[in-house]
Amino acid sequence: MAMNRLYLIILILVTPYIISAQTFISETNDSTTVIEYNDGKQWVYKNIDGLTIGMTNEEIKDDYGKYYQIGIFICNNRDSTILFNPENVFADLRANNGKTKPLEVYTHDKLQKKIKKAQRWAMALYGFAAGLNAASAGYSTTYTTSYTNGYAYTSINRTYNANAAYQANMALSMQMQTLGKEMDNDRMVREQGYLKLNTIHPGDAIAGYMNIKHKKGKKLLVLFNVGENEFRYLWDVDKKKRKK
Numbered sequence: 001m002a003m004n005r006l007y008l009i010i011l012i013l014v015t016p017y018i019i020s021a022q023t024f025i026s027e028t029n030d031s032t033t034v035i036e037y038n039d040g041k042q043w044v045y046k047n048i049d050g051l052t053i054g055m056t057n058e059e060i061k062d063d064y065g066k067y068y069q070i071g072i073f074i075c076n077n078r079d080s081t082i083l084f085n086p087e088n089v090f091a092d093l094r095a096n097n098g099k100t101k102p103l104e105v106y107t108h109d110k111l112q113k114k115i116k117k118a119q120r121w122a123m124a125l126y127g128f129a130a131g132l133n134a135a136s137a138g139y140s141t142t143y144t145t146s147y148t149n150g151y152a153y154t155s156i157n158r159t160y161n162a163n164a165a166y167q168a169n170m171a172l173s174m175q176m177q178t179l180g181k182e183m184d185n186d187r188m189v190r191e192q193g194y195l196k197l198n199t200i201h202p203g204d205a206i207a208g209y210m211n212i213k214h215k216k217g218k219k220l221l222v223l224f225n226v227g228e229n230e231f232r233y234l235w236d237v238d239k240k241k242r243k244k
Contacts, residue, residue, distance in 0.1 A: 022057040050078035067211040075205035088225040
């Protein structure tokens with residue numbers, strides 16, 4: 001397990017707001033599973049036919065949604081290469097009503113698409129509000145009060161300053177460019193460590209994470225199909241039960 005610990009050190013999860021860690025549910029007489037802890041996180045390792053797959057599970061929330069975030073470690077101890085395909089990771093949730101329903105496991109492309117959509121909406125709303133301010137920046141209103149026969153009269157004068165309008169629109173353009181770069185950087189940060197399609201050679205290992213769409217329920221089953229083997233991880237995600 002020494003290599004496992006090495007990869008745990010380099011595994012960086014993008015988790016701005018960690019809500020809670022989930023607890024693994026052990027199966028009776030399961031000799032393939034080893035449970036360890038790293039920095040307080042529960043890691044569950046399964047060893048099947050020369051493959052070691054470890055997982056940890058946390059409930060997180062960021063600016064783009066709420067997820068079950070699974071940290072994943074895969075080590076190939078076979079004599080042949082294996083392929084890890086994120087499309088072969090599945091999740092089922094047993095809801096509070098006893099029914100089981102599938103949850104979406106986000107591949108890298110799906111998550112980036114979701115983030116870009118949210119960013120486009122944020123950019124549009126920001127641009128609309130800032131555009132209104134820029135449009136009115138060139139106008140100024142003055143009030144002049146005069147007195148005739150003891151009565152006060154107020155006149156309203158509205159003037160337009162082309163230079164002020166130009167400066168306001170230039171500032172808006174710079175703000176939109178800066179915001180766009182910040183959003184690009186945010187996507188790049190969230191891309192780091194997110195698992196993609198990987199060929200794993202004998203003796204090699206990979207580590208990263210994936211997000212699963214969050215819904216309330218009791219038990220979360222995460223299933224991997226790797227190297228013609230099935231790896232199953234059952235997690236207790238019932239908050240009410242853990243609070244008792």
